Amino acid sequence: xxKTHVSIKDIASMAGVSIATVSRVLNKTxxxxxxxxxxxxxxxxxxxxxxxxxxxxxxxxRMNNIGIITPDITNEFFAKLxxxxxxxxxxxxxxxxxxxxxENPDMERRHFSxxxxxxxxxxxxxxxxxxxxxxxxxxxxxxxxxxxxDFALPENSVIVESDNFSGGMLATSLLLSKGCKDILLxxxxxxxxxxxxxxxxxxxxxxRAGAVVNTxxxxxxxxxxxxxxxxxxxxxxxxxxxxxxxxxxxxxLAMGAxxxxxxxxxxxxxxxxxxxxxxxxxxxYNEKPITTICQNTLEIARATVEAVISFIQGKEIxxxxxxxPVALAERETT
Amino acid sequence: xxKTHVSIKDIASMAGVSIATVSRVLNKTxxxxxxxxxxxxxxxxxxxxxxxxxxxxxxxxRMNNIGIITPDITNEFFAKLxxxxxxxxxxxxxxxxxxxxxENPDMERRHFSxxxxxxxxxxxxxxxxxxxxxxxxxxxxxxxxxxxxDFALPENSVIVESDNFSGGMLATSLLLSKGCKDILLxxxxxxxxxxxxxxxxxxxxxxRAGAVVNTxxxxxxxxxxxxxxxxxxxxxxxxxxxxxxxxxxxxxLAMGAxxxxxxxxxxxxxxxxxxxxxxxxxxxYNEKPITTICQNTLEIARATVEAVISFIQGKEIxxxxxxxPVALAERETT
DNA sequence: TAAACTCGTGTAAACGATTTCTCGAGAGGC
DNA sequence: GCCTCTCGAGAAATCGTTTACACGAGTTTA
Numbered sequence: 001x002x003k004t005h006v007s008i009k010d011i012a013s014m015a016g017v018s019i020a021t022v023s024r025v026l027n028k029t030x031x032x033x034x035x036x037x038x039x040x041x042x043x044x045x046x047x048x049x050x051x052x053x054x055x056x057x058x059x060x061x062r063m064n065n066i067g068i069i070t071p072d073i074t075n076e077f078f079a080k081l082x083x084x085x086x087x088x089x090x091x092x093x094x095x096x097x098x099x100x101x102x103e104n105p106d107m108e109r110r111h112f113s114x115x116x117x118x119x120x121x122x123x124x125x126x127x128x129x130x131x132x133x134x135x136x137x138x139x140x141x142x143x144x145x146x147x148x149x150d151f152a153l154p155e156n157s158v159i160v161e162s163d164n165f166s167g168g169m170l171a172t173s174l175l176l177s178k179g180c181k182d183i184l185l186x187x188x189x190x191x192x193x194x195x196x197x198x199x200x201x202x203x204x205x206x207x208r209a210g211a212v213v214n215t216x217x218x219x220x221x222x223x224x225x226x227x228x229x230x231x232x233x234x235x236x237x238x239x240x241x242x243x244x245x246x247x248x249x250x251x252x253l254a255m256g257a258x259x260x261x262x263x264x265x266x267x268x269x270x271x272x273x274x275x276x277x278x279x280x281x282x283x284x285y286n287e288k289p290i291t292t293i294c295q296n297t298l299e300i301a302r303a304t305v306e307a308v309i310s311f312i313q314g315k316e317i318x319x320x321x322x323x324x325p326v327a328l329a330e331r332e333t334t
Numbered sequence: 335x336x337k338t339h340v341s342i343k344d345i346a347s348m349a350g351v352s353i354a355t356v357s358r359v360l361n362k363t364x365x366x367x368x369x370x371x372x373x374x375x376x377x378x379x380x381x382x383x384x385x386x387x388x389x390x391x392x393x394x395x396r397m398n399n400i401g402i403i404t405p406d407i408t409n410e411f412f413a414k415l416x417x418x419x420x421x422x423x424x425x426x427x428x429x430x431x432x433x434x435x436x437e438n439p440d441m442e443r444r445h446f447s448x449x450x451x452x453x454x455x456x457x458x459x460x461x462x463x464x465x466x467x468x469x470x471x472x473x474x475x476x477x478x479x480x481x482x483x484d485f486a487l488p489e490n491s492v493i494v495e496s497d498n499f500s501g502g503m504l505a506t507s508l509l510l511s512k513g514c515k516d517i518l519l520x521x522x523x524x525x526x527x528x529x530x531x532x533x534x535x536x537x538x539x540x541x542r543a544g545a546v547v548n549t550x551x552x553x554x555x556x557x558x559x560x561x562x563x564x565x566x567x568x569x570x571x572x573x574x575x576x577x578x579x580x581x582x583x584x585x586x587l588a589m590g591a592x593x594x595x596x597x598x599x600x601x602x603x604x605x606x607x608x609x610x611x612x613x614x615x616x617x618x619y620n621e622k623p624i625t626t627i628c629q630n631t632l633e634i635a636r637a638t639v640e641a642v643i644s645f646i647q648g649k650e651i652x653x654x655x656x657x658x659p660v661a662l663a664e665r666e667t668t
Numbered sequence: 669t670a671a672a673c674t675c676g677t678g679t680a681a682a683c684g685a686t687t688t689c690t691c692g693a694g695a696g697g698c
Numbered sequence: 699g700c701c702t703c704t705c706g707a708g709a710a711a712t713c714g715t716t717t718a719c720a721c722g723a724g725t726t727t728a
Contacts, residue, residue: 007684018708023686031706050451054397055684057388058713065431065452073417079408083434086407090433095448097399098432099424100417114429117387118399226619255619285560285589287621341714352678357716365676389714392683 006047015043026051057119066308067097067115067123067140069108075252076280077295078126081145084301085124092309094121105129116140122308127194141311143304148193158307159321160300164194167293167326168201171247171275174291176209178273178334180245182217184236186229186257187249189220198249198277216241224249229256237264244272251276251283254290258333262287274333289331299324340381349377360385391453400642401431401449401457401474403442409586410614411629412460415479418635419458426643428455437557439463450474456642461528475645477638482527492641493655494634498528501627501660502535505581505609508625510543512607512668514579516551518570520563520591521583523554532583532611550575558583563590571598578606585610585617588624592667596621608667623665633658 008026012019017036024031025040032040043049057063066089070078086096097120099111108128115123120140127146141156148159175183185202188195199218206213219236221228229248233256236243246261248254254276258268266272268288276283279294303322310317342360346353351370358365359374366374377383391397400423404412420430431454433445442462449457454474461480475490482493509517519536522529533552540547553570555562563582567590570577580595582588588610592602600606602622610617613628637656644651 005684009684019685020687020709021707024707027686029687033706036706050447052392052453052684053451054388054391054453055713056686058386058392058715059684059686061713063388073407073420074410074413076408076410076413079410079413082432083407086432086434087436090445095431095433095452097429098416098420099429100420102421111424113384117384118429119386119388226615259619281560282616282619285593285616285620339714343714353715354679354717355677358677361716363717367676370676386714389683390716392685392713393715393717395683 005052006049007052008049011040011043011047011049014047015040061119062121063119064093065095065097065118065120067099067111067118067120068126069099069101069111069115069123069128070126071101071103071128073098073100076282077251077278077297080280080297081126081301084298085305088301088305092305094309101128103129121312124304124308127192129190129192141308143308145300145304146194150193153320156311157320158304158311158317160304160307161194161197161321161323162295162300162326163323164197164326165201165204167277167295168198168247169205170201170326170328171198171277171293172202172205173209174328174330174334175245175247175273175275176205176211178245178269180273181211182214182243183245183247184233184241184243185218185247185249186221186232186253187218188224189222195249198247202247217243221253224253226252226256226259229253230260233257233260234264246272246274248274248276251278251280251290251292253277254283254292254333255286258286258288258290268333279329284331288333291331291334292329294327294329296324296326339386340383341386342383345374345377345381345383348381349374395453396455397453398427399429399431399452399454401433401445401452401454402460403433403435403445403449403457403462404460405435405437405462407432407434410616411585411612411631414614414631415460415635418632419639422635422639426639428643435462437463455646458638458642461526463524463526475642477642479634479638480528484527487654490645491654492638492645492651494638494641495528495531495655495657496629496634496660497657498531498660499535499538501611501629502532502581503539504535504660504662505532505611505627506536506539507543508662508664508668509579509581509607509609510539510545512579512603514607515545516548516577517579517581518567518575518577519552519581519583520555520566520587521552522558523556529583532581536581551577555587558587560586560590560593563587564594567591567594568598580606580608582608582610585612585614585624585626587611588617588626588667589620592620592622592624602667613663618665622667625665625668626663628661628663630658630660 008019008022012022021032022040025037068082068085070082073079073082082098089096101107116139122140123142125142125144144159146161187199219232221232246257248257254274258274261268261272268274276290276292279292283290283292307317342353342356346356355366356374359371402416402419404416407413407416423430435441450473456474457476459476459478478493480495521533553566555566580591582591588608592608595602595606602608610624610626613626617624617626641651
C-alpha cells in the first residue's frame with residue numbers, strides 16, 4: 001500500500017487543495033471554509049495520517065518534548081515523580097525524554113548536551129549534582145526539582161522543592177515531643193540543598209526546644225541506600241554513641257537503620273524512635289510501618305509542569321522558587 | 335553572541351569549506367584531507383557546535399531514539415529494566431523516550447501512535463496488554479519484553495522473556511521438596527503470557543512429582559499489588575481453604591501474602607512456606623527476607639537492545655524469541 | 669599518451685512540515 | 699462605479715541536515 005508514510009503532500013493532492021491549506025486545517029489556524037476542513041479531515045482519517053513531528057520540529061525549531069534528568073529511576077521516590085511528570089506532560093501534549101544519570105555528573109552533562117541537540121522545549125532537572133552550569137543560559141527553560149543548584153539561576157528557570165526545612169522540623173519536633181534527648185541524624189555527606197535544609201530543620205527544632213545538639217549525632221553517609229544506613233548505625237553503636245531517636249533523611253536510610261537497630265537488640269519504638277523521609281511504599285510495608293515525612297510528588301509534578309509550560313509559552317511565572325508542603329505520616333516506629 | 339544556534343552553514347563559512355564537506359567530516363564518511371578535517375573540527379570545537387538531530391532526523395527519516403513503553407515505572411522491576419535498557423541504549427548512541435501506561439491499553443495505543451509520529455528507530459514494548467496489533471507491521475522494529483502478544487508477530491520484531499516456565503517450576507519444586515502438600519498460587523486474573531507460563535510451571539512440577547492440584551488453590555487476583563494479595567489471602571483463609579505453601583507470582587504479591595499470613599497467626603516458614611517472583615529489593619528487606627525467583631534484568635536488557643539494534647542496522651537475528659534464564663534465591667521464608 | 673580512475677570538494681535537491689506573501693473574488697461604503 | 703477590506707486559497711521560502719551528482723586535477727593503465 002503505502003511504502004513509507006503518508007505526508008501532508010499526499011493529503012493535499014487527495015483532497016484537491018494545497019499543502020498550506022492542509023497545514024492550516026491541521027493547526028486550526030483558520031482561513032478555510034467548513035467544507036474544505038471537512039474534506040481534508042476526511043482524507044486524513046481515511047489515510048490514517050499523522051503529522052511528522054520531526055519535520056514540524058525542524059521548521060518551528062522546537063520539538064514538543066521535555067527532557068527529564070533523574071539520578072536513579074529505581075528509587076521509588078524518583079520513579080513516582082517521573083511517572084507523574086510524564087502523565088502531566090503527556091496530557092499537555094508533550095512527550096518525555098527520560099535520562100538516568102546514576103548520580104554521575106558526567107552522565108548529567110552528556111544527557112544535557114544530547115537534550116539540547118534534540119531541541120527539547122524544556123528540561124526538568126531532578127536532584128542533580130548541581131555541579132555544572134553550562135548550557136542553561138540560552139537554551140530551553142529548565143526546572144530544578146529537589147536540589148538547588150549552586151550557581152546563579154538563569155532567567156527562564158524555576159526551582160521546585162519540597163519544604164525540606166519544615167520537613168526536618170516536623171520530624172525532629174515529633175521525636176523531641178516523644179521525649180527523645182539524643183537524635184541521631186543520618187544524612188548524605190554531599191551537602192545537597194534538599195538534605196541541608198532537612199538538617200537545618202533539625203537544628204531549628206532543637207534550638208526552639210532549647211535543646212543542644214551533640215555534633216557527633218550527625219552522621220555523614222556515602223549514599224542514601226539501605227546498606228549505608230545499616231553500617232552507619234552499627235558504627236555509631238560501636239563508637240559508643242548514645243541515642244534514643246533517629247531521623248533518617250530518606251526512607252531507605254530508615255529501613256537500613258531499622259534493620260541494624262533490630263539486630264543490635266534495640267527495640268523500636270520502645271528504646272529508639274525512628275522517622276524516615278519521602279513516603280515510599282517500602283517504608284509503609286516494613287515489619288513495623290515507619291513514621292515518615294511524605295513528599296507530595298503529585299503536587300511537585302504539577303507545579304513543575306505548569307511552570308515549564310508557562311516558560312515555553314513565553315508567559316511570566318509568579319514565583320521563581322516554589323515550595324511544596326510536606327506531611328507527617330505517623331506510624332508505628334514512634 | 336550567538337542568537338540561536340550555530341549551524342553547519344556557519345561552520346562551513348568559518349572553515350572556508352562547503353557544508354557538504356562539514357557534513358562529511360561530521361559523519362566521518364571520508365572524502366576529505368586530514369588538513370580539512372582538522373580545520374573543520376577546530377571550528378566546531380571553538381564554536382561549541384552540536385549538530386541538530388532534528389534536522390538530521392528529518393533528512394534520514396529516522397531519529398536515533400527508541401521508545402520504551404512500560405506499564406508501571408514505579409514498580410521496581412520495570413524501573414530496573416528501564417534503567418538498564420536506557421543505559422545500554424545510550425551507550426549505543428540512542429536516546430530513550432519512556433512512556434508509562436498505567437496498564438491502560440488506551441494509553442498504550444496513544445503512546446504507540448505518538449512514537450510513530452516521532453519517527454523513532456525502534457520500540458521496546460514492555461509487558462504490554464497485548465490487546466492490539468495496530469502499527470507494528472510496517473513501522474519501526476519492535477521488541478516485546480515479558481509478555482507475548484496474542485497476534486502474529488511482524489517480521490522485524492523480537493520477543494525477549496524470562497524463562498517463566500522454569501521459574502514456575504523452580505518455585506513449585508522447592509516448595510514440594512520442602513514437604514508442602516497444598517500450594518496456593520497467587521496470580522493475575524488476566525492470563526498474560528508471563529503469568530500463564532509460571533502457572534504452567536506450577537502444574538508441570540506437580541505432575542512430575544505425581545501430585546494433583548486442587549484447582550481451588552489457584553487464586554485469580556485483580557492486580558499484582560500488595561493489597562490484592564493481602565485481601566486474597568484473607569479470603570482464602572475465610573473460605574476454609576487449607577494450604578501449607580504459597581507461590582506468589584510477583585514479589586509484591588508475596589509481600590502482601592506475608593503480611594496477611596502474619597496477621598492471621600500463620601508462622602512463616604513453619605506453618606506456611608512462601609516464594610515470590612522478580613527479585614526486587616523490597617522482598618529482600620522484608621521482615622523475613624522472602625525466597626524468590628530472580629529475573630535477570632540486565633541480561634534481558636542486553637538481549638533486547640542487541641536485537642533492536644540489529645534490526646535497525648538491517649541485520650538478521652538468530653532467534654525471534656529469546657529466553658533468559660532465571661535464578662532461585664532461597665531466603666528465610668522457605 | 670589517451671582513456672579511465674580516484675580524490676577532494678562544491679552545488680543543489682531533497683526530507684515534511686510552517687508561514688509569509690500574493691492574489692482573485694466578493695462585500696460594503698461613498 | 700470605484701476603492702477598500704476581508705476571506706479563502708495557493709506559491710514558494712525556510713528550518714539544518716544528508717547525499718547524489720558534477721567537476722577539475724592528479725594518477726594510473728594499456
